[in-house]
Amino acid sequence: NWTPAQIIEDQISRVRDQVGDRHVLLGLSGGVDSSVVAALLHKAIGDQLTCVFVDNGLLRKAEGDQVMETFAKHMGVKVIRVDAEDLFLSKLKGEAEPEAKRKIIGNTFIDVFDTEAAKIEGVDFLAQGTIYPDVIESAAAKTGKAHVIKSHHNVGGLPETMKLKLVEPLRELFKDEVRKLGVELGLPYDMVYRHPFPGPGLGVRILGEVKKEYADILREADAIFIEELHNAGWYHKTSQAFAVFLPVKSVGVVGDGRRYEWVIALRAVETIDFMTARWAHLPYELLEKVSNRIINEITGVSRVTYDVSSKPPATIEWE
Ligand code: XMP
Numbered sequence: 001n002w003t004p005a006q007i008i009e010d011q012i013s014r015v016r017d018q019v020g021d022r023h024v025l026l027g028l029s030g031g032v033d034s035s036v037v038a039a040l041l042h043k044a045i046g047d048q049l050t051c052v053f054v055d056n057g058l059l060r061k062a063e064g065d066q067v068m069e070t071f072a073k074h075m076g077v078k079v080i081r082v083d084a085e086d087l088f089l090s091k092l093k094g095e096a097e098p099e100a101k102r103k104i105i106g107n108t109f110i111d112v113f114d115t116e117a118a119k120i121e122g123v124d125f126l127a128q129g130t131i132y133p134d135v136i137e138s139a140a141a142k143t144g145k146a147h148v149i150k151s152h153h154n155v156g157g158l159p160e161t162m163k164l165k166l167v168e169p170l171r172e173l174f175k176d177e178v179r180k181l182g183v184e185l186g187l188p189y190d191m192v193y194r195h196p197f198p199g200p201g202l203g204v205r206i207l208g209e210v211k212k213e214y215a216d217i218l219r220e221a222d223a224i225f226i227e228e229l230h231n232a233g234w235y236h237k238t239s240q241a242f243a244v245f246l247p248v249k250s251v252g253v254v255g256d257g258r259r260y261e262w263v264i265a266l267r268a269v270e271t272i273d274f275m276t277a278r279w280a281h282l283p284y285e286l287l288e289k290v291s292n293r294i295i296n297e298i299t300g301v302s303r304v305t306y307d308v309s310s311k312p313p314a315t316i317e318w319e
Pocket of ligand 1: 102199311315316319
């Protein structure tokens with residue numbers, strides 16, 4: 001019988017006991033879990049918390065600015081923003097294989113994060129947004145029970161390289177509880193109830209090799225789709241929705257000429273646990289509007305498709 005306020009009070013005193021007057025580092029991704037940890041730790045230890053936000057160039061439109069706005073500007077949290085787009089894109093150059101891309105993105109993140117961490121004096125603790133399902137999944141992975149564990153889900157991957165003690169205030173909580181904590185801590189509703197976004201970001205939504213040109217197009221298409229879902233009242237009826245960049249050229253007619261341009265796929269699913277999912281039966285009018293806007297507003301896109309595959313066998317992401 002808990003309330004979000006009680007959990008917050010309890011965790012604040014636990015964190016204070018654990019870290020004393022020492023310094024804590026947190027990798028802030030903009031996702032729900034790390035955001036709630038940031039807000040919670042800021043409340044508990046204020047300036048003893050430093051967050052590192054790595055912009056890997058694979059984030060959604062305006063995401064980096066929103067994170068800085070919310071945490072640095074409004075809440076006064078110490079956040080170091082690292083612009084690492086060029087580094088990530090150069091490491092990804094020439095790589096088309098999905099799991100290899102995931103590894104590159106994960107390893108590059110650790111490198112960048114490590115480098116930033118080394119610049120901060122006197123850090124003894126690393127905070128992480130580990131939640132209860134992560135703990136279970138990682139335990140299952142160690143005993144070989146889980147079949148598909150993706151490379152990003154390594155609870156404790158960072159500390160091994162960094163030799164820092166862990167602060168994990170959400171370790172016993174489920175997602176819905178984490179969200180309630182977030183609201184109680186004053187985080188914006190839209191941030192707390194945003195669809196999940198994979199760690200490798202747009203890196204796995206650009207099929208095959210990742211290029212800046214593709215990422216820029218995809219960011220715009222995705223933003224249009226999400227905006228129209230909100231406008232139509234459909235965003236919160238879907239569990240996850242996004243655009244995918246298909247690196248194939250399809251014909252379109254512009255004036256008198258035939259022009260070969262990129263294809264965008266839209267994906268929207270309804271699911272409880274993300275293990276199985278049904279494609280969302282979005283209204284045709286909504287799809288029509290999104291399609292028209294994407295084709296008219298984005299140079300280089302001539303065709304939009306809607307993904308009508310359920311999971312299984314199709315996964316939610318395309319890679
Ligand atoms: P799939 O595509 O496996 O996705 O049906 C299930 C859920 O997991 C997310 N996902 C990832 N999350 N790193 C992440 O942090 C990844 O590499 C990754 N791959 C998939 C996906 O967005 C969906 O919510």
